[in-house]
Amino acid sequence: MKDKFAIIGAGFSGLAMANALKKKNIDFEVFDANEKIGGNWYNVVYNSGHTITPAKMMEFPDFKMPEYFPVFPSKNQILDYLNDFVEKMGLVEHIHQNHAVKSIKKKGDQKWVVLFENGKQEKYTGIILAIGLFRQPMIPTYEGEFSGEILHSSQYKSPDVLRGKNVLVVGAGNSGVDIAVESGLNADRTDVSLRDTPWIIPKTLGKRPITDYLSPSIPKWMKKSILKIGHNVMFGNIESYGMPKPNHKLFTKPPTVNESFIHSLKHGRFNPKTEIKNYEGKKVNFKDGTSQEYDTIIFATGYRPSYKILEEDVIPYENNRPTLVHGVFTPLKKGIYVIGSGVPNNGIGPVVYANANLIAKAIEIQEKTDQPVGSLYANVGEKVNPLRTHPAKCIKRFEKLVELSDSLT
């Protein structure tokens, strides 16, 4: 049987991968659990969602977003863009929707067997996991029981569910602040519970998107000063509106990029609260000794990545976290690659484009050796994890690894 690869996931990462394999004439199929393509832009982002990064930083280098798109496109515009990509790049016939993968297994040196939730199974030479980072929604637990409704931000789609309700939003990351603003306009009461206030930075400074000031060519001290000036000019002293200042230094945790949250706070549309202490029925007791009754709590408290569809010995783990070589390879097995394992909120298109080119190259290298290519790539390139850094740095690193690939065998 001819070599064929399975790409699991049809979001930005899976589609970039499909495009790269098609260009190299490598045979593949794409499978996704959702009924439509787009990944979490289809099934997670709420209806009113817009990008945080400008369109120009999100588009694939070989497929530009339309000129008429705004600087920060909407969820629907991103989905239109990805559908257009799939059609123009001739990927449609390779994509199978409603195909949730249950497990991926291999016996000895045979091919990888993909078992689908619908009972079907297929065999492939290699697997590319493009399943995204948003696999396991995280909801913290507290003492007592809450008798109202609990939602995770991934379940929140539109403010209809908030009307006439007392709502508590937990967390002020990029999703939490959007949901808090929407709740402030629609619910009877909105509170926002924070363990620590994030640094909130505006989407634009003057005429330019804030991301223009975050380039790796700008020294860190200068970036910090620019962002602090931006924060102060846009928002002023947030403490005077009842929001505690961040108690961590800028860039030690991901900042939140948003303009309407502080606007909403200034207009009294929500009240800041401390961290939850415990529940008593519909009552939530907070750590500062205050209490309030709520109908709904929305936890915008993030996700954990998970590669549980693979058997335990495929990817090495340290402290329960997967340790992929360059965020892409496993040194343990042949034919398993991961795309999009980092940079969740910042310019996905160019990063996964470079990530896909590296995997397409590694597939060629793997044909020449019996060792898993991951163990070869582990010996070259930088050792620090590139995937939480600026997209431009990630891209450079992937391109460098492509250059080094031919010297590996």
Ligand SMILES: Cc1cc2nc3c(=O)[nH]c(=O)nc-3n(C[C@H](O)[C@H](O)[C@H](O)COP(=O)(O)OP(=O)(O)OC[C@H]3O[C@@H](n4cnc5c(N)ncnc54)[C@H](O)[C@@H]3O)c2cc1C
């Ligand atoms: C509100 C919000 C705003 C964001 N804004 C930005 C932004 O401005 N800029 C930016 O770059 N990023 C942003 N992101 C991050 C976003 O995750 C990326 O843009 C991008 O969607 C990641 O693509 P992906 O293909 O890697 O993963 P995903 O989009 O998560 O796609 C993974 C796909 O894999 C499928 N899948 C998973 N497991 C299985 C399985 N077992 N079987 C079959 N299919 C499976 C899923 O159904 C899904 O379709 C934002 C995210 C959110 C939630």
